[in-house]
Every structure is written in C-alpha cells, then in structure tokens.
Amino acid sequence: MSAEPGKRRPPVRAVTGPVLGRALRILEAFGPRHAALTLTDIARxxxxxxSTVHRLAGELIAWGALERDxxxxxxxxxxxWEVAALAPRGQGLRERALPYLEDLSQVTHENVQLAVREGAELVFVERIxxxxAVPVHTRVGGRFALSATGVGLVLLAYAPPELQQEVLGAAIRRFTPxxxxxxxLLARMLADVRANGFAVSDRQVTQDALSVAAPIRxxxxxxxxxxxxxxxxxxxxPQALSPLVRSSARAISRALASA
Known part of the structure; x- marks a missing residue:
C-alpha cells in the first residue's frame, strides 16, 4: 500500500522474486486516496x-488479500488485516499502550498518537x-517522514547514527513555513530531544498544530x-504538556517490561 509523505520504500521488484514481486506491486497500488481500484487502475x-493483474487479482481474492465490490x-x-494484526511491533505494543493512551486522551481531550520507526519513516500504530482537538492528517497504518512530527523527532533522535546521517543528508520535505x-538545526533539535527526554514539533506539519512527544523503551x-x-x-x-506525555511514555514502558 502506498506510503505517506516521506521517503518511499524500495520497489518490491528489487527485493522479491518475479511472482511474489508482482503480487506485492498490486497491493502497493492501493493507498489512502486509492482505496478502491479497477483492474485498469491497478495495472496503471x-x-x-x-492480463497479469487480472490473473494475480483472482489469486489474491481467493486467498483474501483482495475483495471485489x-x-x-x-x-x-x-x-x-488479520495477518498484520500479528505483527508484535503493532498489535502487541498497541494492546499494552492503549489503556495509557486512553487515559491521556480523557485527561486532555486532545489527539494522542503512538508510532514506531520502520527504516527512514514512521508508522502510526494507534491514534485517538x-x-x-485540532484536525490531524494521520491514520493508523499511515507512514510519515521522521523529520517533522513530534513522534518522528523522538524516533529519529534515538535512531542509529548512520540512519540519522541518511535523513539529515537527504532533501528534507517542507510542509509549512x-x-x-x-x-x-535539525541535528541540534535531536540533541535537545535526547537531553530533555521529549520533542516539540511546532507547526511543522500544519500551521495550526503543535505536538509534544516522548520515547517508549x-x-x-x-x-x-x-x-x-x-x-x-x-x-x-509545550512545557505544560511534556510532563503528561513523558509520564504516559514511562507507564507504557513499564507495561512492556512486565509483559
């Protein structure tokens, strides 16, 4: 399925065999703005x-990877969805974190997000x-660049040094002024995240939103x-929100440790 704004994953044909690669390319044709496609759309x-799309789509329907309306x-x-729910970094983390995410949402009545890093992107695991609250453009399962959001800045700050250099050395997408x-400047912000234990994204994704994020260990x-x-x-x-977010992050970390 298509990536959200940020660095795209490598084409599947570069890392898979011919048949599997073609099947995955069919699945990658779908995305948030392309949830229902004709055979012609998928081929394009x-x-x-x-002809290849028609044959493989039939096999994917038989297995349950695709449906036809x-x-x-x-x-x-x-x-x-059933298979994806088995991913430990997704469902397992979400189940442990959800009570604390709900508490944070009930206390603040604001948007709460949970994300993990996959390569040079983040993936949203849960959103309440x-x-x-201010409207946000994220969705569960959606991908985004690491360099702009609060959760992305946290995940980038604690990413391996070589990945940080990869992100900092590439063109960084601008979402707002x-x-x-x-x-x-971004490298200094990452150092501040590690020193302070939280990140602040001030109108970096939309002009009307600010996010405060903390790491889960x-x-x-x-x-x-x-x-x-x-x-x-x-x-x-931000200073008023950081204690709440850091407290929730520590509680989730303890819940993971006791699992």
Missing part, C-alpha cells in the same frame, strides 16, 4: 500488464482523536516507539 499504478472495483481484503529543513532500555499529544497551536505551552 503498478506498471503491470492488464458490487461495482467491480477491488479493495484490500480483511485477510491482510480528541473530541475538540515552520518546517525545519536545515540539517544542522523496551525492557533493555532501547527506544522502540513514541507517544505524542497533538494540540491546537497556542492552546498549551
């Missing part, structure tokens, strides 16, 4: 011949929308995820 977006369009099947694209002390609050810019000072 995947770059595969229509009454209009003849194809959608991602529930079988993929506050009843009166406040997005930090200077690699030297496994029993060995390795940062494996990040939790954040996303609020309307000007409604809270």
């Amino acid at each position: 977006r995947s770059g595969l011949p229509l 009454t209009a003849g369009r194809y959608t991602v099947g529930l079988r993929l 929308a506050g009843s009166r 406040h997005t930090v694209t200077d690699p030297q 496994d029993p060995a002390g390795t940062v494996i995820a990040a939790v954040s609050l996303v609020v309307r810019y000007g409604s809270f000072a």
Whole structure:
C-alpha cells in the first residue's frame, strides 16, 4: 500500500522474486486516496500488464488479500488485516499502550498518537482523536517522514547514527513555513530531544498544530516507539504538556517490561 509523505520504500521488484514481486506491486497500488481500484487502475499504478493483474487479482481474492465490490472495483481484503494484526511491533505494543493512551486522551481531550520507526519513516500504530482537538492528517497504518512530527523527532533522535546521517543528508520535505529543513538545526533539535527526554514539533506539519512527544523503551532500555499529544497551536505551552506525555511514555514502558 502506498506510503505517506516521506521517503518511499524500495520497489518490491528489487527485493522479491518475479511472482511474489508482482503480487506485492498490486497491493502497493492501493493507498489512502486509492482505496478502491479497477483492474485498469491497478495495472496503471503498478506498471503491470492488464492480463497479469487480472490473473494475480483472482489469486489474491481467493486467498483474501483482495475483495471485489458490487461495482467491480477491488479493495484490500480483511485477510491482510488479520495477518498484520500479528505483527508484535503493532498489535502487541498497541494492546499494552492503549489503556495509557486512553487515559491521556480523557485527561486532555486532545489527539494522542503512538508510532514506531520502520527504516527512514514512521508508522502510526494507534491514534485517538480528541473530541475538540485540532484536525490531524494521520491514520493508523499511515507512514510519515521522521523529520517533522513530534513522534518522528523522538524516533529519529534515538535512531542509529548512520540512519540519522541518511535523513539529515537527504532533501528534507517542507510542509509549512515552520518546517525545519536545515540539517544542522535539525541535528541540534535531536540533541535537545535526547537531553530533555521529549520533542516539540511546532507547526511543522500544519500551521495550526503543535505536538509534544516522548520515547517508549523496551525492557533493555532501547527506544522502540513514541507517544505524542497533538494540540491546537497556542492552546498549551509545550512545557505544560511534556510532563503528561513523558509520564504516559514511562507507564507504557513499564507495561512492556512486565509483559
């Protein structure tokens, strides 16, 4: 399925065999804005011949990876959700974290997000929308660049040095006039995250939102995820939110340690 803004994954044909690679390219044709596709759409977006798409789509439907609606369009099947739910970094983490995410949401009535890093991107594992909170453009399972969001800054700050250099050495996408694209300034921000134990993303993704995030650690002390609050810019000072977010992150870390 298509990546969110940020660095795209390598083409599947570069890392898989011919048949599996073509099947994965069909699945990658789907995305947040392309949830229902015709065979022609899939062929165009995947770059595969229509005859190949027709044959493999039938096999994917038989297995449950795809479904077909009454209009003849194809959608991602529930079988993929069942398999994805077995991923320990997703479902297992979410189950342990969810009570604390719900507590944080109930206390603040703001957006709460949980994310993990995959390569040079982040993946949102859970999101709870506050009843009166600022709108956000994230979704569970969605990907985003590490360099702009609060959770992304945390995950990048604790990423291996070689990955940090990869991100800082590449072109950094600008989302708003406040997005930090200077690699030297971004490197200093990452150092501050490690020193202070939390990150602040000030209108870097949208003009009206500010997020504060903190790291979640496994029993060995390795940062494996990040939790954040996303609020309307000007409604809270970051210093007022950081104790709440850090407390939730520590509680989730303890829950993981006791699993």
